[in-house]
Amino acid sequence: MRTNLDFSTLFRSSIGFDRMLNVLEAASRADTVDNWPPYDIVKSGEDAYRIAMAVAGFTQDELTITQEQNILFVSGQKANADDVQYLHRGIAGRSFQRRFEIADHVKVVGAGLVNGLLTIDLKREIPEEMKPRQIAISTGEALPTTETKQIEASKEAA
Structure with a gap:
C-alpha cells in the first residue's frame, strides 16, 4: 500500500529547508524500483x-x-x-x-x-569555512573602545 504525502503545508511554513523537502517529495514520487x-x-x-x-x-x-x-x-x-x-x-x-x-x-x-x-x-x-572552529577568549586588558562620532543633520527651514 503506497500513500502519497502532501508536503505543500511544510513548504508554506518552513524557511531554508527547501532542499530537504524536495528530496522527500522526490522520494515519495519514486517509480517502481528496479x-x-x-x-x-x-x-x-x-x-x-x-x-x-x-x-x-x-x-x-x-x-x-x-x-x-x-x-x-x-x-x-x-x-x-x-x-x-x-x-x-x-x-x-x-x-x-x-x-x-x-x-x-x-x-x-x-x-x-x-x-x-x-x-x-x-x-x-x-x-x-564550514568546520567548527574555536574562538580564543582574551584575558587581561579590556578591548579598546573607539570614539563614536555623532553626525548632525543640518537643519533647513521649509
Missing part, C-alpha cells in the same frame, strides 16, 4: 563511503559514472553482439541506469572494476 543490478552501500570510515555494484558481463568501456551536483548516475550500455546465437541466456546483459542521491560536499574519489564488481569510493569533504 532491483538490477544489485548493489551495496557501505560506510567504510568516518567520512568515507563505498558503493559496490554487481555488473557481471560489463567491461570498463561499457560503464559510465557521472556526478551532477548531488546526484550520482551509474549506467551500463552493453555492446550488441549480433553474431552470437544463445541457446540459453542466464546472465543479464540489459542496459541499466542507477541514480544515487548524495549529500552536500560528498565527492567521488575513485572507482574500480574487478571480477564483475564495480566499486565507487565516496568521501565527504567539508570545506574549512
Whole structure:
C-alpha cells in the first residue's frame, strides 16, 4: 500500500529547508524500483563511503559514472553482439541506469572494476569555512573602545 504525502503545508511554513523537502517529495514520487543490478552501500570510515555494484558481463568501456551536483548516475550500455546465437541466456546483459542521491560536499574519489564488481569510493569533504572552529577568549586588558562620532543633520527651514 503506497500513500502519497502532501508536503505543500511544510513548504508554506518552513524557511531554508527547501532542499530537504524536495528530496522527500522526490522520494515519495519514486517509480517502481528496479532491483538490477544489485548493489551495496557501505560506510567504510568516518567520512568515507563505498558503493559496490554487481555488473557481471560489463567491461570498463561499457560503464559510465557521472556526478551532477548531488546526484550520482551509474549506467551500463552493453555492446550488441549480433553474431552470437544463445541457446540459453542466464546472465543479464540489459542496459541499466542507477541514480544515487548524495549529500552536500560528498565527492567521488575513485572507482574500480574487478571480477564483475564495480566499486565507487565516496568521501565527504567539508570545506574549512564550514568546520567548527574555536574562538580564543582574551584575558587581561579590556578591548579598546573607539570614539563614536555623532553626525548632525543640518537643519533647513521649509
